[in-house]
Amino acid sequence: AQSVTQLDSQVPVFEEAPVELRCNYSSSVSVYLFWYVQYPNQGLQLLLKYLSGSTLVKSINGFEAEFNKSQTSFHLRKPSVHISDTAEYFCAVSEGWDGGYQKVTFGTGTKLQVIP
Amino acid sequence: DGGITQSPKYLFRKEGQNVTLSCEQNLNHDAMYWYRQDPGQGLRLIYYSQIVNDFQKGDIAEGYSVSREKKESFPLTVTSAQKNPTAFYLCASSPPYDNYGYTFGSGTRLTVV
Numbered sequence: 001a002q003s004v005t006q007l008d009s010q011v012p013v014f015e016e017a018p019v020e021l022r023c024n025y026s027s028s029v030s031v032y033l034f035w036y037v038q039y040p041n042q043g044l045q046l047l048l049k050y051l052s053g054s055t056l057v058k059s060i061n062g063f064e065a066e067f068n069k070s071q072t073s074f075h076l077r078k079p080s081v082h083i084s085d086t087a088e089y090f091c092a093v094s095e096g097w098d099g100g101y102q103k104v105t106f107g108t109g110t111k112l113q114v115i116p
Numbered sequence: 117d118g119g120i121t122q123s124p125k126y127l128f129r130k131e132g133q134n135v136t137l138s139c140e141q142n143l144n145h146d147a148m149y150w151y152r153q154d155p156g157q158g159l160r161l162i163y164y165s166q167i168v169n170d171f172q173k174g175d176i177a178e179g180y181s182v183s184r185e186k187k188e189s190f191p192l193t194v195t196s197a198q199k200n201p202t203a204f205y206l207c208a209s210s211p212p213y214d215n216y217g218y219t220f221g222s223g224t225r226l227t228v229v
Contacts, residue, residue: 009156034217043120043206043220044159090158092217101147101166102210104218108158 002027002093006107013081014115021076021110023065023091033074034092034104035065044090050074061085086114118143122207122221129194129201129228137192137224139207145219146212148190152176153204153223162205165190194226202228 003026013019025031032051036044048059055067065076074091091107120141129135141148147166151159161174165184179198184190190209194201204225208218 036217036220041125041204041223041225043122043208043222044218045220046217049217097212101164101172102218106151106159108156 002031002095002103002105004091004093004105004107006091006110008110009108010111010113012113012115015083016080018079019077019081019085019112021089021091021112023074023076023107025072025074025091025093027072027093027095029095032094032096033065033067034094035059035063035074035076036090036092036106038088038090038109040087047076047089081112081114083114083116085112087112120207120209120219120221122205122224124224125222127224127226129226131228132196134193134195135226137194137205137207137226139190139192139221140188141190141207141209141219141221142188143209143211143219144187145209146187147210148184149208149210149218150174150180150182150190150192151206151208153206159206162192201226 005024034049035047037047038044048057050057050067058064063078088109088111090109092104094104123138149164150162160176163182165171181193206223207221
């Protein structure tokens, strides 16, 4: 069975500093990996995803994540954060499709608090 | 623009009452999902549906019911049997065999008073 671990429930960081949000997964098969972002009282939005190919994937707003198969990790990084990045970030893993259903397992989330 | 609409955004319920949360999508997605979100617990799957008139229990289905009479609609009923219904409920959808990921609605916050 697949699982996702986000060890850090909260990460405070000063504005313009770099940040890394950690994500480790467990699965017996090949996986697809996702990062979602959630702003207060809103739904989740897909930030970036790894399906295959290049292990480094990037979002349009400066985040990037690297798939590391040997360490079963998919950490999210940003070299310089902004106040607007304050949100909760969820890592998710999928083992693919079972019929028309894509089973996705979510981590418990990491709250990124950007300090002015 | 296509998307998922959840209503209402906030819902208050008295103990012992059933309530129904609405989820409508115009993305032409076949699969739809209901998740429950509690602080520190991430998202837990309640029910999912792959196609009209078919749905399956997720990890925490007890005390909930769903229907899928139309492709666009997947309402969730929180019954009086649900012991701790206060939570944030999220509806999502995905196209078949497409690894884009889920599209989520903006959620319904249910509070039992």
